[in-house]
Each structure stands twice: as structure tokens, then as C-alpha cells.
Amino acid sequence: MDQPEQGPIAHQSAVFTDGLTLDCGQHLPLLTVAYRTYGALNAARSNAVLICHALTGDQYVGEIHPLTGKGPWWDQVVGPGLPVDTERYFVICANVLGGCMGSTGPLEPRAPGEEPWGTDFPPITIRDMVRAQKKLIDSFGISRLFAVIGGSMGGMQVLEWAATYPEHVFAAVPIAAASYHSAQNIAFHEVGRQAIISDPHFAGGKYYATGEKPERGLAVARMVAHITYLSEEALSRKFGRKLQGSQPTPHALALFGDMFEVESYLQHQGSTFVRRFDANSYLAITRAMDNFDLASEHDGDLPRAFRGTRTRFLFVSFSSDWLFPTRESRAMARALNRAAANVSFVEIESDKGHDAFLLDEPDLRRVLGGFLQGCALHAGLENVAA
């Protein structure tokens, strides 16, 4: 059997032999949580910040990626002197349950020496991901996280952390997120899933044994998702109607000939993605996102999810994000207000779309840095004063 490309990497991980019981009722007999940490845990174990990654992110938030060689994925936010200052905080980032960078998921064997789970991997929820992270945090002897921070699906996890473990989260920062996945977002995910399962190399999910991966289907899924991560303005500014290469007139374009730059860019996004991601994992995680509806876990009443909470919240949205638009962050902030919580909400003007949370946005650094600084004072954290 061919090894998946990410197989050879020895991801740092914690193994929980008592497993994990999932929302679907199934019990995973063995739970592995792959993670990375940055900085040092203080003696009081009170300076831990958990970073939750998005759909296609992973635990390598603050270092060169071992597979792609690219820089840290949140180099605008996590690092020395940055808002999540690795010289002040103990930063933890874990690969989500269902992911493909070492945590238990479709790519991992059911039991040591057995075949990968593949599509037999049970359906998971965002709350399952958070429960797995909780076990990791417990294993560090950390009773309360100073902050939980994440964008997009990472923001969904932040919400679940605050709703499920309110006593264990001092500050929560959901960025470019929503309390549920909308019909349009589900629809875009479903297109991607159909592209994957339509690829003959998908082979009903049993492709690990064939040596062929459903790369073309996964690339198409990545392409359509990538469009939703960018704003119309960003695409127009970046590419407009510029032609690839030798700039022929549009009329000379053949059906398979010269292309617009935006097409070449998307194709590149698709083809590089398949080298680092697993198709079954993409199916499992998009399903978890689609199923996310925090209010439905609390009798349809979003404020009830946070009743009596003492967690301090900062919601951040971006003006040109049409995947998780500002109105969703505002609705969550209002729900928190109705729960009498300590909540701030900032919409950042940006034309970069959903992806703005990963990009160079000085306003994000300023807002996040200020919020964390204030929280550190309230939390009585030493060594974090400006």
C-alpha cells in the first residue's frame, strides 16, 4: 500500500487511550491529538492561549510548515511581539479531530497497524473537535485557558469552547465566524464534496489502498472554496481580466489555450492543495462545519448557550467577507449582550474578503492586541503588561 505523502512526518502528538465519545453516539477507542506549542507555560499555568485553525489549516501556526515549506500560517497574529505574543503566552495549536496532519481522522488507522478509517470515520461535530482539544489542555494541567482564538471554522470552535467549557475560557475571540453555517455555505461545500466523490480515483473513499488519490476532484473543491474566501473586489484588483502569459487579444483565445490569470491562479491553488490535504478529511470537516448550529444545541436560543458566562468576548468581522458576513458576527454579539456577557464587536474595513483574517490587516493586530492586553490585566497575568 502506498503511503500518503504526509505519512512520513512524525507529528508531535498526545494519545488518549480512553478515546472519545462523539456527538453521533459512537466511541473512538483511541484518540490522537497532534499539536504544536510555542512559548513557555508559566508556573500558575495561566498564560495559555489556544489557537483554533480553519478548515484547511493545521497545528503549524507559528513555524515553517513541514510539508509545504511555507511560512507560519498566522504570521500576522502569532509570534514574538505580535498580539498573541509567544514571549508572553504559551500558545497551543492542535490539528482538529478529523484532520489529516496527525490527529485522529479518516487518514489515520482505526487501531495501530490497521487500515485507515477512510469514509468509515464517524461523522464529527465542531463540539467533538473541541472535546478533543479539551483533553489535550487537561493533559497539560491547564485548568483555564487565558484565551481561545480562531477564524472561520476556528471561530466556530471558539464559540463551542465558550459554550461548552465556560469556566475554562477567560477570553474568547471568534473572528470571521458565525453561529451556524448558512444554506449558501452548505451549498458551496456540497459542490466540493460532489467534485471529490465524482472523481473515479475516490473509489468510494477506499483510495488509500490504490496508490491513486482523487486529486482532480479535491482540486476542484479547493478552487470553488477559494473563490468564496476572496471578495469580488480582491479578485478584480488582483486579476481583473488580465490574460495569462503573452497577452493575446481575447479573440485569439482557444478553448484550451490561453487563460485569464485568475484561472491559472485558481488552478495553482487547487493543485498545491492536494499535496497537503486528504480528501476524506475534507469531506469529514466540511460536514462538521455544515452541521454547526450553536443555537440548535440550546433549544434554538443562542443567548442560552452563554447564559451566566464570565468569559470576555471579542467578535471581529471584515466588511467584504461574504462567506461569514458582518451581520452574523453582529447577531452573535447581540445574543451575548442578551446573555449579559462582556462582549466587544469590531467590524474591520477591508476589501480582502473572508481571507482577511489570515492576511496583513493592521487593524486586526491592533484590535486583538488591545483586547488581549486588557484581558491580561483583568486576569491578573504577570509579565504581560505593555
Added chain:
Amino acid sequence: MDQPEQGPIAHQSAVFTDGLTLDCGQHLPLLTVAYRTYGALNAARSNAVLICHALTGDQYVGEIHPLTGKGPWWDQVVGPGLPVDTERYFVICANVLGGCMGSTGPLEPRAPGEEPWGTDFPPITIRDMVRAQKKLIDSFGISRLFAVIGGSMGGMQVLEWAATYPEHVFAAVPIAAASYHSAQNIAFHEVGRQAIISDPHFAGGKYYATGEKPERGLAVARMVAHITYLSEEALSRKFGRKLQGSQPTPHALALFGDMFEVESYLQHQGSTFVRRFDANSYLAITRAMDNFDLASEHDGDLPRAFRGTRTRFLFVSFSSDWLFPTRESRAMARALNRAAANVSFVEIESDKGHDAFLLDEPDLRRVLGGFLQGCALHAGLENVAA
């Protein structure tokens, strides 16, 4: 060789043995234009209205579709007593060049008895489509169309008609259109094309001979396009997060188990589409749309496309259309103003998205009916007074 499903239908058509020279420089030796007409041409041949169809539309604008059995595709606009009143006007609708309902395109043989063009079909432009329609109109002995009307890609053709043949168009109505295809629109089309060419049944476009069509790829292309035709509001109102079938709790969802209604709806859209559409035709027509940039055909100056025009214009947009947003129609109306043209512009409030032009929109009927009535008076058309 298997016959394509649409093969058995004998589409009404006009054949031009002098062919057509395309913008790309190639000459099609034989041009077939499949079309339908409704109503009667008056003695002065002055009451003809040309309807231009959109990407996946065809000539069966005012009758039951011979392949799908569905009702007329523009039953809100074309018919007795409707704005384009078939008791007053002679309505013509032609399958576009590159289409797959009888007009010359990838599905048709290069010459009688030969193989279909397939991917060897030359790249075409919106202007090529319009030139083919002009030959059909000429063959009817019609020197001036009373009106040219169309939505989406149909609106692009309307613009080309008015720019290329200004003396032959009395009134022009581009609906939910734009003078160019944006980077985001190109990107969504490219996802669809990649889904098609990634389907192994596509076989480099030579699938007519194999008996297998790239149905899954084409279905995915249709699914992603369909999302762009609807507004986020329409999707939410229609589906929200309703589950398909027996309404289990979200946590009981399996990877391939129960689905959200919006997924089932999209899959249905994809699977029915492949029965009536040809993949190579989809590639050719989406390329033509992507290449459309009217200003670029006039030294980058949109008003120059219409300088000195006497055509009367009505631009219509829909407030929730994010594929061809209102700002594009407004920009065109302003360009026409700068060309000192007779131009009206109406944005219709609707939450139905781009597809609103095909749906029950009383405001569209009212605005279009009023405009055509006024134009009929100015054109001196008899028998069309209210």
C-alpha cells in the same frame, strides 16, 4: 456510435452555406441557426422582437420544451397578453452559435455526415453569436428589429446587437447583464470547466464516440453555477438548514447519509441538466462569456461602442443579483448617457438573485411592458396600442 440524447429532435433551422467568419479569424464553412418564432410578422416587417437566451437557455422560449417537457422558459415575459405579446409582435428566438439545440456548435458535425466538432470547434465570441443571428434576421427580410431583449448572457448579446448593428435595432433591453465578465464570474466558470475536463468520461472532448458523457463533471459545473444564480436570501428562505427526509438531529448525519435539502436540490439541478446539455457546448459558451468585454472592442471606451446610436435602451437589474450586480447596469446606463443615447435604467427590488429575470417578478413585466409600449408608439407600430 451512440447518438446524443438531443439527436433525434428535428430542430427548425436555417442553413447558411456561405458559413460565418468568426472573430478568431476562422471561417465556419457551414452555419446552421436553429430557431423558433411565435406570432406573425406584419406586412411592413417592423414588429419583430428578438429574444436572446442565456448560457443554458435555448430557442424554446414560448412553448413546451421538446426534450424536457417543461413549460416555456420565459413564460413571465413572452406570450399572449404579456410584455412581449405574441399577438402583437413577431417573436424570434435562436439557439446561440456554440449551443447544443441544433445551431452550429461542438455537438454538430463539421460537415454533413462527418464527426461532431467537439473541442475542435473554434473559440467563439458573443459578437459571433450575434452575427449568426443577424444572418437569420436577414433571411426573414427584416431590416430592423423592433426590439432585442435578453437576460444574463442574453443581455450581452443585446449589447452587441446595439453596438454592432445600431441601425437594425429600434429598442434594446439588456436585463441582469454587464458590459464585461468579472474576475469572480470567470473564476466560477473556470471551476465548472475544470470539473468537466477532470471527468474521465470527458476523454479530451472526444466523448461522442464512447457512449459515455462527462455527466458528473457537467453536473458539478451546473451546481456551482446554480449557486451563483440565487441570492443568499433566496437560498436561506427556500432551504435554510432544513434536513432532507426524516429530520434526524444534525448529530446523526453520516458522511454519506442524510443531507440538507439544499444539497439534494443542487444535486437534482445537476443531474437533470446533463440530460439536456452538452459539455463541449458548455465549455465553448462559458469561454465566450468570459471573453466578453464590450469596451475592449472599442479602444477601452464603452460610450464609443454606442456613439451616435438612435436605439432606445432599457437596462434592468435586480437588487439581490450578485453575479451581475446593479452597479454594472448602472455603469452601462451612464456610458449610454455619455453617448447621448436614449436610455432608461431600473433596479428592481427582489431577493431572488440573478435568476429573478426568469421568475415571477411583476415589476419586470410592468417596466418592460411600459417601455415596449412607449417604443411601439415612437416606432409607429400599428396594432400595438394598448
